[in-house]
Amino acid sequence: MRIAVASDHAGLPLKRPILEWLREAGHEPVDFGTDSDEPVDYPDVIAPAARAVAAGDCELGIVLGGSGTGEQIVSNKIHGIRCVEASEPVTARLGREHNDANVLAMGARIIGREVALACVAAFVAGEFAGGRHARRVDKIAELEAAFGEGEAPSARRIARRKGAAGTGPPR
Numbered sequence: 274m275r276i277a278v279a280s281d282h283a284g285l286p287l288k289r290p291i292l293e294w295l296r297e298a299g300h301e302p303v304d305f306g307t308d309s310d311e312p313v314d315y316p317d318v319i320a321p322a323a324r325a326v327a328a329g330d331c332e333l334g335i336v337l338g339g340s341g342t343g344e345q346i347v348s349n350k351i352h353g354i355r356c357v358e359a360s361e362p363v364t365a366r367l368g369r370e371h372n373d374a375n376v377l378a379m380g381a382r383i384i385g386r387e388v389a390l391a392c393v394a395a396f397v398a399g400e401f402a403g404g405r406h407a408r409r410v411d412k413i414a415e416l417e418a419a420f421g422e423g424e425a426p427s428a429r430r431i432a433r434r435k436g437a438a439g440t441g442p443p444r
Contacts, residue, residue: 274333275300275301275330276301276302276331276335276397277302277303277305277325277331277376278302278303278304278335278337279304279321279322279334279337280318280336281312281314281318281338282307282309282310282311282312283382284336284339284379287381290386291337291389294393294394295397298394300397305318305325315338315344315347319336320347320351322334323336323348323354323356327354332375333377334354334376334377336376336377337380339383340383341360341380342380344358345376348378352417353375353417355373355375355376356374356376358379359378359379359396360379360383361384362392365377365395365396366396368396369400369401370402371402371409372406372413377393379392
């Protein structure tokens with residue numbers, strides 16, 4: 274299986290053992306970087322990996338950072354991606370089984386090597402269960418389609434760039 278793997282500088286402690294594990298398990302990891310501990314903006318390496326999954330060039334993706342949260346957010350901005358952030362294998366497996374997740378996000382500052390490898394094993398082995406879960410995944414796809422065939426912009430961020438104040442609901 275071709276699996277996209279991307280990491281910012283903070284995710285490197287997990288990236289190397291994950292690449293090795295994937296190769297040993299007979300998979301073909303596609304490395305989208307980074308390969309250095311020099312700081313990098315995670316969207317620059319995560320988005321291309323998520324796009325490769327969305328385009329069908331890779332079947333699954335694994336994205337890594339310090340917490341995994343930013344990497345999950347970036348991945349989920351790509352049309353067709355359902356990224357699960359996991360810090361233990363049950364969530365990784367259920368993300369595949371219940372949500373048809375196609376990208377796994379993890380944080381090297383949150384979990385260690387062995388737990389990360391267990392998450393990868395569970396994620397890669399997992400299969401979408403369909404049934405009642407298919408209906409829910411279809412509803413997620415409908416929400417995504419409401420933005421068209423592209424990536425949904427953040428209304429708040431666009432308004433900030435334009436200098437608008439008071440965006441969002443009253444507090």
